[in-house]
Amino acid sequence: MPQGGIDQGEEPAAAAIRELGEEIGSANATIIAEFPDWIPYDLPAHLRRRLWGGRYRGQTQKWFVMRFLGVDGDINIATPEPEFDAWKWVQMAQLLDFVVPFKRHVYSQLVDAFGHLAASEEGDNP
Numbered sequence: 001m002p003q004g005g006i007d008q009g010e011e012p013a014a015a016a017i018r019e020l021g022e023e024i025g026s027a028n029a030t031i032i033a034e035f036p037d038w039i040p041y042d043l044p045a046h047l048r049r050r051l052w053g054g055r056y057r058g059q060t061q062k063w064f065v066m067r068f069l070g071v072d073g074d075i076n077i078a079t080p081e082p083e084f085d086a087w088k089w090v091q092m093a094q095l096l097d098f099v100v101p102f103k104r105h106v107y108s109q110l111v112d113a114f115g116h117l118a119a120s121e122e123g124d125n126p
Contacts, residue, residue, distance in 0.1 A: 001107075002083075003061060012062040020066065023083050025076030033065040035113055039106050047102075061106070065114050092118035 004019030006012055013031055021027030042058035043051060077084045090098065092115055099107045 006062075013064060016062075016064045016066070022079060022081075023077070024087070025079050026068075026070050026074040028070035028074055029066040029068045031064045032067050033114060033117060035063040035110065038062050039109060041103050041106050044102050063106075063110055065117055 002020050002023040004015065004022065006015040007018075010018075013034070016031065017027050017029065020029055038060045039062075040058060040060040043056075048054060048057050075087060077087055092111055095107055095111055096104060
């Protein structure tokens with residue numbers, strides 16, 4: 001679930017595609033849905049001092065669903081500034097099993113909102 005910041009003057013959808021390319025080495029995707037609201041989360045107190053130089057207590061995020069148009073070989077997480085050490089496709093129903101507890105409410109909203117899209121794509125990118 002690549003995530004990232006929005007540059008000054010950049011539209012959220014464009015930022016999502018850019019961040020995808022920066023984080024997985026491929027922006028070969030198209031946006032198929034957008035969550036209607038911004039979703040906030042707070043970092044647990046023990047992480048607030050360690051992450052982002054202690055300047056922020058959490059984030060508010062805009063989420064998009066994308067259809068990956070490439071092949072698995074297009075994904076290269078060994079980017080110039082790597083953010084992941086591994087990747088794999090998972091069924092949306094399993095997504096909450098891989099989420100840090102403090103962001104579970106965010107991903108739960110996404111699964112509820114977009115689960116029907118994953119069900120219609122069964123067989124693609126298991």
